[in-house]
Amino acid sequence: MDRAEFELQLERYADLIVGIGLNLQPGQRLTMVDAGRNQGTPIQLAPLVRQVVIKAYQAGSPFVDVIWGDEQLKLIRFEHAPDESFDIFPEWLVDAVLKAGARGDALLNISAASPDLLSGQDMERIGRWQKTTLTHLEPFSNLIKRNAINWNLVSAPVEGWAAKVFPDLPVEGAVEQLWQVVFKMVRADQPDPRRAWERHLADLQRRCDYFNHKRYTALHYRAPGTDLRVGLPAGQLWKGGRVTSERGVPFVPNLPTEEVFTLADRHRVDGRVRSTKQLSYGGQLIEDFEFEFAEGRVVNFSARQGGAALQKLLDMDEGARRLGEVALVPHSSPVSQSGLLFHNTLFDENAASHLALGGAYRFTLRGGEAMSEAEFAAAGGNSSLIHVDFMVGCAEMEVAGVRADGQLEPVMRRGEWAFTV
Secondary structure, X not given: OOHHHHHHHHHHHHHHHHHHHHOOOOOOOEEEOOOOOOOOEEHHHHHXXXXXXXXXXXXXXXXXXXXXXXXXXXXXXXXXXXXXXXXXXOHHHHHHHHHHHHHOOEEEEEOXXXXXXOOOOOHHHHHHHHHHHHHHHHHHHHHHHOOOOOEEEEOOOOHHXXXXXXXXXXXXXXXXXXXXXXXXXXXXXXXXXXXXXXXXXXXXHHHHHHHHHHOOOEEEEEEOOEEXXXXXXXXXXXXXXXXXXXXXXXXXXXXXXXXXXXXXXOOOEEEEEEOOOOEEEOOEEEEEXXXXXXXXXXXXXXXXXXXXXXXXXXXXXXXXXXXXXXXXXXXXXXHHHOOOOOOXXXXXXXXXXXXXXXXXXXXXXXXXXHOOHHHHHHOOOOOOOXXXXXXXXXXXXXXXEEOOOOOEEEEEEOOEEOOXX
């Protein structure tokens, strides 16, 4: 890709982020921050950030605030900081994002990191850092889980990530190659990217309408190593693509997005499930892992690599061993057909059907945003500091919907939709 073509697609990507993802409104401020992973927007992505800022002002924003971060500073902390450092979190950052939410800002998270940045670091420190971060950010996470504001999560190549996806290329070549893939996955390479997204979002909405009409009581998953039944609450709401904020602004939380999803019933998950892709969590890679569920809770697990990191994740709090989300993605999705393992949850989750350990999104349960914690739990919703997606879909996946009368209806056959809309 020559420089002129790169700049054109970078501008188109920024336009999609502002216009489709955030749907930034005239007069609305924009705050850009990755509050959790790097405590700031990666400095390596300044060219994309500048384009986003231009598009935001062109859309009528009066002010764009960018909070910068650098993953290497996080690594330096683990290598050199004293133990007490990992119980500290910058309170000003929490105040900043909460004030942005209360003010009605749109929020953009450009999250990009080296998947195994913290490989070889002390697991006790990693666990303390994760819990400290998640605990301090819980009030902000709750805003996101109920769509209090219009927000968007995207990613873009940084050197460590690109080198992981394309290990046989020199770093510069790996970054260039990953940019081309990212542009394709977010449809920035198409002649009219916005129109392409509108067609795609309409298809996702038709599939959500199908599930919301069916009102299945559970989904039954079958694949090599997987035989799992996931209960669905009576008040389930299937979502996909575009959602609406509490302030009435329609937006698309993730670019790319190929999923339709809802919440699991925290009490009704039983059976075994095997992961089909690696999970990058907390700077650690977790590979070839399996869970056994009984009455909604993980009662046993194994992992070929990263078992200690997985143990820390499951022990985060009581809700960490229960499911908060079920999401269906056809094996033919563009991300899947790329044939790449991205080592990046945003992309890998859009290549395969997945489940999420931890907290459910309140907007996936009818009336969930207004419920107390006790009411939400009684209705089947799960709460936790974490929300961690892991991939279970594959070309052999069979998924059936369980009707109220107990009969099964095919939802997916061999990883593809078993119904038309």
